Amino acid sequence: MNKEESKKLLIEELGIHFENEYSLPPLAARIFASLVITEEEGLTFDDCLIKRGASKSSISTSLNLLLQMNFIKYFTKSGDRRRYFKIAEKDAFFVEKLNKTLKKLEDESEMIEKVAAFNKTYNAEKHQANKEKKKIYMKCLEDTKAIYKKTIVNLKNLEQ
Known part of the structure; x- marks a missing residue:
């Protein structure tokens, strides 16, 4: 299997993972996977259009969703009117994901304590x-x- 075939397969597998992990629509998940895998500094709207083969409105909707979810951000290059999309800062993304899971664990602990207090009474x-x-x-x-x-602290220390 050559590099391009391996890349396409990985994007598909990663896309399925992102669909399940983040409840992303299939196209948004594949675009995000493409941005994670690309060796380029960023992908333009047209790059996403060509790579995914979807309609302009579908690509636009998916990119806007990923921007709103803070999964990606965009930048421009001097003298170039196009926007280039790339994944949000990796460390920030991981910290945000860990914080969300930590919040769920804290909510779970709180509810278990409330049920225990109710049963005790x-x-x-x-x-x-x-x-x-x-x-x-x-x-x-x-x-x-x-x-x-501890992991959140370690990741934040890497940023500094």
């Missing part, structure tokens, strides 16, 4: 039956949150 038997399970689960959540926080 109104259903002592259920509270007692689930006490050890809750303890183990909460320890897992706390350990995971600590790892995420």
